[in-house]
Amino acid sequence: MTSDLLLIAALDGIAYAALVFLVAVGLTLIFGVLRVLNIAHGSFYALGAYVAASLGIGIAASKISPWLSYPALAVAAAIVGIVVGSAIERLLLQRIYDKEEVLQLLVTFAAFMILDNAQRLIWGVQPYFVATPLQLLGNVQIGGITYTVYQIIVLPAVALLVLAGMRLFLRRTVSGRVILAVAEDREAARAIGINVPRVYLWTFVIGSILASLGGSLASPTTSILPGMGTDMLVLSFAVAASAGLGRIEGAAITALLIGLGRSAAVYWAPELDVLVPYLIMTLVLLVKPQGLFGTLQARRI
């Protein structure tokens, strides 16, 4: 009985960690390159979920193959990331890169509020529930526990693919190296011919697509409600901060840590459920203020 519960908690934790990782890695990538903590990041998660749900409802209504709802999840993420992401970067962030951090926080917070209300305007406040992708793949038995294939295989697989893909992209392609170069030293990057504003735009769009992908992949597993972006934003921030902002592999490990910690709390100390991620973050930052995988770095001016 206890071991069953342990297993269930572990499976829950893994499935959840996969989603948190996708959002957190986007946040940490954007911070690492643009040096802006993007509060509006949570909106991309919510928008990804809403757009995926709308596409899913459209697919169900039009009686075409329900299997199309899987590519629809990716399409939703791409649409939100590219359209909303590039609009926010070009119209808003581009004006505030040289400004103080407080102002940057306020501006992205304002963008978050605007997007949050835009969601209510478009989709209303009633919850959406589109579980087709969850149901189509059926269940799998793991140690006597029945779990959905979608949550325990598809979600972690996508997270691992994104992690491996990011590593390959950043290390092995010129575009990836250009992003790393800008992250390390903007001015030196310009001096070797890198178009820094364009790199900012790409990076922001990639980070936004990752957050939207987290949302669209989460949409079959949860009811889509106003405010869902806030929870995920704070959680992904806890993950990114515990790992050390800008650390991609570190974010994967802390996402797992926080995902498992949270699901353990759900079963054994439900009253602490909301608190556990922050407890983990606080403990980590007390011991290592720069994050588990962060390095102390002199601020460049």
Place this chain on the structure above:
Amino acid sequence: MLTFDNIVVAIQGATILRRVTFRIDAGQTVALIGRNGAGKTTVLRTVMGLIGPAGGRLGFEGRDITAMRADQRPGLGIGYAPEDRRLFSAFTVEENIRLPAEVARRPKAEIADTLDRIYSMIPELKEMARRPAGQVSGGQGKIVALGRALMLGTKIILLDEPFQGLAPILAARYGETLKALKATRPDISVLITESNPSLLKPFADRTLIIERGDLSEIMNDEPLVA
């Protein structure tokens, strides 16, 4: 090929360059001498477009590049080795040297050729090639920065205080490398800054002096060609 025409640069209200005017012809090696804070680095940063002049005109091969974006300038054939090296520690030495050419989308074969030429001119770079750039010493880093500047710097390279902080043996080695560069590529112009004028005597065709943003030229009795 490079002309400063009454360039004025101010940073936060303080004037750093006062109507600076000079020209460098193709193949010339020019020393820019001045104390710390005299404006040497600002001259180089102005060429790279990292700082915008408040007045005057910057010309390169007959074109006015005063308003050209910084990221478009290296592609003109301008290489820059900053004083503090500014290598990317995330990459190896070779990746650092290649990066400017990759950014400029030069063909693979051309990059390999240029890299070979740089290696034959500065053999120690080949030995360091696979090391992470974050792990080379400050002096070695200066040589890596020179190699990186040569990747796109086919017309002119700007070297900011390359001898600063170099151990004597590395400084001598750096000097030999510069001579080798002049011997193999006499067409490349070089602009070197330095606070100690005597160090550059063996290399420089001309010497410019900058003091509190005012630039003047020392007329050498005889051109000192190494």
